[in-house]
Amino acid sequence: MPRITIAQNILASNDTIAQELRELLTAHNIRTFNIMSSPGAGKTSLLEQTIRRLRGQMTLGVIEGDIETTADAERIEAAGAQTVQINTRGACHLEAHMIRDALQQLDLSAIRLLAIENIGNLVCPAAWQLGEDLRVVLVSTSEGDDKPAKYPHMFATSQVMVVNKLDLLPYVDYDLEKVRREALAINPRLQIFELSCRTGEGLAAWCTWLTAFAQASSESTQAALP
Numbered sequence: 001m002p003r004i005t006i007a008q009n010i011l012a013s014n015d016t017i018a019q020e021l022r023e024l025l026t027a028h029n030i031r032t033f034n035i036m037s038s039p040g041a042g043k044t045s046l047l048e049q050t051i052r053r054l055r056g057q058m059t060l061g062v063i064e065g066d067i068e069t070t071a072d073a074e075r076i077e078a079a080g081a082q083t084v085q086i087n088t089r090g091a092c093h094l095e096a097h098m099i100r101d102a103l104q105q106l107d108l109s110a111i112r113l114l115a116i117e118n119i120g121n122l123v124c125p126a127a128w129q130l131g132e133d134l135r136v137v138l139v140s141t142s143e144g145d146d147k148p149a150k151y152p153h154m155f156a157t158s159q160v161m162v163v164n165k166l167d168l169l170p171y172v173d174y175d176l177e178k179v180r181r182e183a184l185a186i187n188p189r190l191q192i193f194e195l196s197c198r199t200g201e202g203l204a205a206w207c208t209w210l211t212a213f214a215q216a217s218s219e220s221t222q223a224a225l226p
Contacts (some may be wrong), residue, residue: 014128017096021103021131025114030061031214032114034130036154037138038147039120042164044072045197046138046206047115051079053207054113058214061111063102065094065119072117081115082106093124099131113214122151126158134213140165141174148182155186162206166196 195202
């Protein structure tokens with residue numbers, strides 16, 4: 001069908017730009033991760049906490065994706081990172097050409113770790129490469145424990161899963177072991193972190209691991225990805 005051909009052509013063009021971005025970022029010795037989740041799972045909160053905990057150790061830049069508003073970018077900037085806002089005006093995912101434009105507004109010489117906060121969506125972002133070294137899918141205890149089973153492609157194409165809002169476990173019907181089991185059945189190589197941005201539980205382990213990721217070579221990370 002022509003629609004399938006068009007979609008393939010669009011993705012092929014996107015992947016070409018994504019590879020150019022990956023080469024550009026590697027040349028600047030910048031490690032990049034793309035963080036994806038449902039709306040409200042806590043992507044921005046996790047980035048805020050990460051920036052504050054790594055202040056003085058690691059320089060971070062953030063490309064903030066939202067359909068509208070600059071509210072999240074303002075939070076990230078207040079936490080202490082270079083930030084560029086992308087408003088898609090309705091598109092449900094970020095694309096590589098958007099990242100290319102955003103990078104022109106960042107001082108790449110002052111960044112060691114770049115985070116791309118994608119649009120809140122567990123479907124479309126999984127299909128679009130953005131030049132990242134690493135993909136992080138974030139889920140939370142407030143949104144139900146069925147996300148790996150319902151959105152397997154997102155978990156299959158990610159290398160890290162973060163479970164946020166552990167502080168709510170006593171108050172919600174959420175089977176943490178089920179989420180681990182179903183996510184690992186989809187992707188046995190998935191690295192899992194469980195934490196609470198509100199209480200700080202688990203954040204030290206996440207930040208330690210992220211620091212090691214930022215210090216590793218891009219080639220070694222790419223070789224390890226599924």
